[in-house]
Amino acid sequence: MPILSRMQQFEAACRAHGLPVTVQRRRIFEALCDRTDHPTPDQVYSAVKDTLPGVSRTTVYRVLDTLVRLGVLTKACSPTATTRVDPRTARHHHLVCQRCDRLVDVEDAAVDHRVRLPDARRQGFTIADYSIYFTGVCAACQEESTTHPPSRPAPQRARKRKPARSRSPAARARG
Amino acid sequence: MPILSRMQQFEAACRAHGLPVTVQRRRIFEALCDRTDHPTPDQVYSAVKDTLPGVSRTTVYRVLDTLVRLGVLTKACSPTATTRVDPRTARHHHLVCQRCDRLVDVEDAAVDHRVRLPDARRQGFTIADYSIYFTGVCAACQEESTTHPPSRPAPQRARKRKPARSRSPAARARG
DNA sequence: CTATTTGCAAATAATTTGCCCATGG
DNA sequence: CCATGGGCAAATTATTTGCAAATAG
Numbered sequence: 001m002p003i004l005s006r007m008q009q010f011e012a013a014c015r016a017h018g019l020p021v022t023v024q025r026r027r028i029f030e031a032l033c034d035r036t037d038h039p040t041p042d043q044v045y046s047a048v049k050d051t052l053p054g055v056s057r058t059t060v061y062r063v064l065d066t067l068v069r070l071g072v073l074t075k076a077c078s079p080t081a082t083t084r085v086d087p088r089t090a091r092h093h094h095l096v097c098q099r100c101d102r103l104v105d106v107e108d109a110a111v112d113h114r115v116r117l118p119d120a121r122r123q124g125f126t127i128a129d130y131s132i133y134f135t136g137v138c139a140a141c142q143e144e145s146t147t148h149p150p151s152r153p154a155p156q157r158a159r160k161r162k163p164a165r166s167r168s169p170a171a172r173a174r175g
Numbered sequence: 176m177p178i179l180s181r182m183q184q185f186e187a188a189c190r191a192h193g194l195p196v197t198v199q200r201r202r203i204f205e206a207l208c209d210r211t212d213h214p215t216p217d218q219v220y221s222a223v224k225d226t227l228p229g230v231s232r233t234t235v236y237r238v239l240d241t242l243v244r245l246g247v248l249t250k251a252c253s254p255t256a257t258t259r260v261d262p263r264t265a266r267h268h269h270l271v272c273q274r275c276d277r278l279v280d281v282e283d284a285a286v287d288h289r290v291r292l293p294d295a296r297r298q299g300f301t302i303a304d305y306s307i308y309f310t311g312v313c314a315a316c317q318e319e320s321t322t323h324p325p326s327r328p329a330p331q332r333a334r335k336r337k338p339a340r341s342r343s344p345a346a347r348a349r350g
Numbered sequence: 351c352t353a354t355t356t357g358c359a360a361a362t363a364a365t366t367t368g369c370c371c372a373t374g375g
Numbered sequence: 376c377c378a379t380g381g382g383c384a385a386a387t388t389a390t391t392t393g394c395a396a397a398t399a400g
Contacts, residue, residue: 020374022380042364056382061365063380077252077271081389082364092234093293095300096252108293115290115307118268118283124314125279132290132307133252138224139299153272195354195399217389231357236390238355256364257389 006033006087011132013070027052028063029072038076038084038094075105077133093131096171097138099145106134180207181247181262188245203238204247211280213251213259250274251278252308258326268306272313274320281309 004012010029014021031047032039039047043062047119064085067073076086080170093106093113101173137145179187185204189196206222209216214222220235239260242248251261251269255276268281284306292302312320 006306020379022374024381053384058366058383059381075254077254078256079250079252080256080276081253081256083256095295095298095302097300098303104298106293106295107298108295111293113290113293115288116286117309118281118286120270120281120309120311123270123279123282124317125272125309125311126317127270127309127311128273129311130307130309132305133291134295134302134305135301136295136300136302136304139197142299142301197355197399199356199398215389229357233358234356
């Protein structure tokens with residue numbers, strides 16, 4: 001960790017962009033800082049809603065967007081079609097579970113993954129950085145596979161209830 | 176391309192799993208085979224709907240899922256909150272545009288990106304493969320930035336129309 | 351024939367927007 | 376104060392599901 005703590009970096013970034021440091025922005029950034037599990041916006045919402053009474057998901061989405069613009073947060077490429085935020089802005093790599101879509105940082109610092117950049121000029125592409133996604137099976141799913149069949153994870157946002165189909169078979173009258 | 180063409184691989188996979196080779200499955204797989212741009216399900220739908228009158232998005236989603244299960248298709252990690260399908264099943268790498276989320280294959284075959292796998296045993300993770308995502312700016316966005324401010328791409332699925340807010344300011348009567 | 355698939359519409363999930371009050375600097 | 380942000384509800388977009396008709400093998 002450099003001289004400036006992450007929190008100080010965050011405040012500096014706000015000031016540099018002329019954006020007010022609001023309670024919501026601070027709390028959401030705090031809640032994110034230490035996590036290496038790349039939560040979805042809804043998981044971030046769950047994490048902050050108790051200490052920030054009355055926050056809305058809307059605000060979480062908006063703040064996350066702002067933090068990305070400020071450069072203190074990134075979005076990870078996700079194997080699911082759901083946004084995943086990443087508090088690390090420096091180059092690092094990921095482990096992706098093919099069964100449950102868990103997404104965590106690679107911890108092994110021993111391997112220096114310095115990669116030669118491809119020539120993408122023909123494609124008109126200017127490469128700025130890269131990230132390696134290692135795919136495989138996480139601990140939980142390996143255990144599980146000895147008992148149950150591999151199960152997909154629960155939806156990000158708890159399902160409300162099963163509210164009885166409206167179009168009854170009879171009501172259709174053949175249709 | 177090996178002895179078996181991709182189409183033959185596909186049919187073999189269906190037979191191996193005891194699944195019927197339907198028109199929809201064949202057409203959708205055909206439409207995908209040659210693309211290196213990792214379309215969203217909706218883009219796949221647009222691509223096939225003219226030659227497959229009456230297909231529904233539901234079917235496209237279901238068929239894509241089936242093709243992934245059959246192992247003839249993969250899902251790419253996506254920087255957006257939208258599914259992206261990938262007809263290449265062998266190891267390969269990607270270019271990701273940070274501005275418009277364009278996602279294309281790396282074409283430069285000269286660079287052999289053989290990467291040393293990290294030790295993820297502490298994390299209980301078994302690594303099977305990997306893919307490198309090179310992030311940067313695509314040709315279109317580079318040109319654009321000289322004129323307009325960088326613009327987000329259009330939504331995957333064309334917006335119907337702007338249907339006048341229902342709760343009129345007056346109707347709320349303060350609220 | 352019979353299991354599977356498809357199409358439809360509706361349900362569910364994920365994200366964004368409009369409007370107006372609240373708040374930071 | 377005054378610009379910007381935040382809360383709320385509704386709109387939009389993305390994906391899934393139940394059911395009956397269609398179809399591959």
